[in-house]
Amino acid sequence: MTGDAMAILTLRNLQKYFPVERGVFSRSTGWIKAVDGIDLSVHRGETLGLVGESGCGKSTLGKLITRLEDATGGEIEFEGRDTPSLKGAALRELRREIQTIFQDPYSSLNPRMTAYDIIEEPLLVHGTASKAERRIRVFELLETVGIRREFGGRYPHEFSGGQRQRIGIARALALNPKLVVCDEPVSALDVSIQAQIINLLENLQKEFGLTYIFISHDLSVVEHISDRIAIMYLGQIVELAESSAFYAQAYHPYSEALLSASPVPDPTAARQRIILKGDPPSPIDVPAGCRFHMRCPYAAEICRADPTPPLEELTPGRWVRCWRAAEIRGLDGQEANRPSSKDSHQNDSP
Amino acid sequence: MRSTHGCGSNRGVPEQIQNGEPPVASDAPLLDVVGLKTHFFTFGGVVKAVDGVSLSVRRGETLGVVGESGCGKSVTALSVIGLVPNPPGRIVAGRIDFEGRGDVLGVSAEAMREIRGNEISMIFQEPMTSLNPVFRVGTQIAEAIRLHRQVSKKEAMERAIERLGLVGIPSPMARARDYPHQLSGGMRQRVMIAMAVACQPKLLLADEPTTALDVTVQAQILDLMNRMKEASGAAIMLITHDMGVIAEMCQRVSVMYAGVVVEHTDVRTLFANPLHPYTVGLLDSIPRGRSKASGQLKTIPGIVPNLLHLPKGCRFQDRCSQVHAACRESEPPLAAVCDGGDGGHLVRCWLHVSPSETPARP
Numbered sequence: 001m002t003g004d005a006m007a008i009l010t011l012r013n014l015q016k017y018f019p020v021e022r023g024v025f026s027r028s029t030g031w032i033k034a035v036d037g038i039d040l041s042v043h044r045g046e047t048l049g050l051v052g053e054s055g056c057g058k059s060t061l062g063k064l065i066t067r068l069e070d071a072t073g074g075e076i077e078f079e080g081r082d083t084p085s086l087k088g089a090a091l092r093e094l095r096r097e098i099q100t101i102f103q104d105p106y107s108s109l110n111p112r113m114t115a116y117d118i119i120e121e122p123l124l125v126h127g128t129a130s131k132a133e134r135r136i137r138v139f140e141l142l143e144t145v146g147i148r149r150e151f152g153g154r155y156p157h158e159f160s161g162g163q164r165q166r167i168g169i170a171r172a173l174a175l176n177p178k179l180v181v182c183d184e185p186v187s188a189l190d191v192s193i194q195a196q197i198i199n200l201l202e203n204l205q206k207e208f209g210l211t212y213i214f215i216s217h218d219l220s221v222v223e224h225i226s227d228r229i230a231i232m233y234l235g236q237i238v239e240l241a242e243s244s245a246f247y248a249q250a251y252h253p254y255s256e257a258l259l260s261a262s263p264v265p266d267p268t269a270a271r272q273r274i275i276l277k278g279d280p281p282s283p284i285d286v287p288a289g290c291r292f293h294m295r296c297p298y299a300a301e302i303c304r305a306d307p308t309p310p311l312e313e314l315t316p317g318r319w320v321r322c323w324r325a326a327e328i329r330g331l332d333g334q335e336a337n338r339p340s341s342k343d344s345h346q347n348d349s350p
Numbered sequence: 351m352r353s354t355h356g357c358g359s360n361r362g363v364p365e366q367i368q369n370g371e372p373p374v375a376s377d378a379p380l381l382d383v384v385g386l387k388t389h390f391f392t393f394g395g396v397v398k399a400v401d402g403v404s405l406s407v408r409r410g411e412t413l414g415v416v417g418e419s420g421c422g423k424s425v426t427a428l429s430v431i432g433l434v435p436n437p438p439g440r441i442v443a444g445r446i447d448f449e450g451r452g453d454v455l456g457v458s459a460e461a462m463r464e465i466r467g468n469e470i471s472m473i474f475q476e477p478m479t480s481l482n483p484v485f486r487v488g489t490q491i492a493e494a495i496r497l498h499r500q501v502s503k504k505e506a507m508e509r510a511i512e513r514l515g516l517v518g519i520p521s522p523m524a525r526a527r528d529y530p531h532q533l534s535g536g537m538r539q540r541v542m543i544a545m546a547v548a549c550q551p552k553l554l555l556a557d558e559p560t561t562a563l564d565v566t567v568q569a570q571i572l573d574l575m576n577r578m579k580e581a582s583g584a585a586i587m588l589i590t591h592d593m594g595v596i597a598e599m600c601q602r603v604s605v606m607y608a609g610v611v612v613e614h615t616d617v618r619t620l621f622a623n624p625l626h627p628y629t630v631g632l633l634d635s636i637p638r639g640r641s642k643a644s645g646q647l648k649t650i651p652g653i654v655p656n657l658l659h660l661p662k663g664c665r666f667q668d669r670c671s672q673v674h675a676a677c678r679e680s681e682p683p684l685a686a687v688c689d690g691g692d693g694g695h696l697v698r699c700w701l702h703v704s705p706s707e708t709p710a711r712p
Binding site: 053054160162163190191192193194195196198199202217219220221223224225257258260261262263264265266267268269273275276279280 | 594622638
């Protein structure tokens with residue numbers, strides 16, 4: 001039942017619901033559908049950009065992949081293993097292979113440990129290496145991320161934000177992971193430092209053949225680093241495409257608005273900004289029909305009624321969750337390539 | 351090509367982008383900051399957060415102040431509005447002239463309160479921490495109105511509700527009775543803007559007003575700020591680290607680094623013909639329109655210097671690719687490189703200023 005030969009990670013109808021609790025006895029009064037039916041394949045060696053606004057579920061999705069959270073439903077397959085069912089030694093092995101780089105280098109490093117100890121810790125927890133071997137490895141990692149080895153004895157507060165993020169990266173690389181979930185790794189950094197970290201991440205990917213899931217709300221950073229890009233809205237993927245094709249023309253109305261809303265550093269650019277009405281709806285009471293219909297400039301009758309549109313392959317490699325995308329983008333008829341036309345059955349996931 | 355003739359560095363500014371500059375309402379600046387020095391006296395030593403900043407905001411314009419964290423852009427705004435925490439902070443030198451009325455630094459605390467919120471007001475970055483969590487938002491706006499206008503409580507509340515409507519909050523009557531935590535981030539920032547413009551200030555200081563917001567909400571708030579500015583004719587000093595926001599909102603820009611202005615010019619010249627190596631580096635390090643295949647981002651090596659131990663000479667010397675002997679000797683002045691029609695292009699760099707030239711200011 002492998003979907004895709006290139007896939008290192010495959011998600012099928014993945015769901016994560018959090019209970020909404022009210023009152024003294026924490027009665028459950030509803031569900032926050034943080035991740036609600038994600039189908040996605042991540043190819044070996046690629047960088048998949050995961051973009052969306054706050055509350056769209058992108059960080060929760062990252063936590064499900066690394067098993068920091070347990071899914072409510074659906075399947076996660078990592079290199080042929082069904083990860084939600086893993087326990088004990090197999091789970092520890094998975095956690096070695098999938099690592100995370102966190103957003104905030106200020107709160108994700110233990111202030112009472114030195115940089116050396118922080119990087120050594122995963123080797124201690126997972127490894128069987130001797131003290132001398134660990135020492136060689138930590139110095140090697142410090143060098144890889146561009147921190148002088150004599151700084152190993154310093155504490156996090158003695159480093160700048162960019163250097164702390166380098167320590168976080170070294171810690172993530174310590175166990176030679178295959179997949180790294182980067183959760184907003186440069187959002188807390190200044191522009192000039194951001195560029196240094198992005199370059200470092202790209203170099204490390206080339207050197208160690210890493211696969212990245214790069215979670216961000218910054219479309220220009222994602223454009224630079226990603227091979228493919230997935231746009232999330234209210235717990236669902238609304239568009240999945242090759243990065244270059246996506247930036248040439250977004251198909252889903254939400255992606256289009258998101259692209260047009262991000263400020264372009266060029267005062268001569270004449271652009272039409274699509275300004276969406278209202279805030280994203282709360283994931284507690286998700287609207288019926290298409291989840292974006294209340295803010296969508298193209299919304300029609302079909303969009304307001306159930307069911308939610310499916311994620312369909314409009315052109316090869318390009319998946320869009322919109323009833324009207326083909327019509328709006330002028331792809332009606334022959335070009336539209338429905339998933340049913342492919343040989344495999346419903347297992348044909350993006 | 352008016353501004354680039356005879357200049358040391360001409361990168362070929364296309365003809366058409368020099369036209370169509372927004373008209374400037376008046377020549378006399380609304381706000382004129384000269385040689386401002388705000389220092390913080392800490393146990394570790396004197397932190398020169400703002401160390402000789404000169405900038406001016408004209409009537410009806412949006413001046414962008416851009417720089418990385420710790421460059422002193424927020425402290426500059428706090429100095430203007432008289433909110434520098436003292437101790438440890440103190441304005442040790444400089445002049446802040448508002449509306450040609452003379453130095454506001456010398457005025458009494460009462461006179462400053464009269465100006466603050468009334469003629470100059472401020473929008474802060476984080477609307478959750480800058481609104482009072484225990485008062486209804488309507489009450490908070492009405493309070494600002496009652497501080498500066500002789501109106502009854504009822505009338506102030508009516509005006510507050512009207513303002514909430516103006517900033518695009520649906521059903522303002524009901525929302526006025528909400529507490530800040532009941533509103534989303536975008537709505538809270540709208541409340542902050544409603545409060546800031548409640549008394550129709552002449553100058554609005556906006557400190558990273560959209561940094562904490564999502565992209566689509568950011569677009570709404572920037573659009574709202576522009577509409578408010580057009581309706582009231584207020585000038586805006588927009589502090590941000592985002593060059594994209596600068597490009598979309600501002601007419602003129604001051605670039606700050608380690609407590610000083612390193613470059614000042616109109617926004618089109620800044621993007622087309624940046625002169626200071628820091629500005630060049632900052633613009634080059636933004637990822638834009640380049641795919642992964644096109645290679646690495648350019649970076650500025652190193653980090654911002656510690657404000658406790660600034661190097662002798664130019665503050666940017668340790669990160670600069672074009673550093674030479676003069677940079678290590680003494681600090682260059684902020685000097686005009688060529689007299690553009692829009693107040694000139696000022697740069698603090700020995701590459702563009704001969705050591706004999708006299709300092710200029712915006």
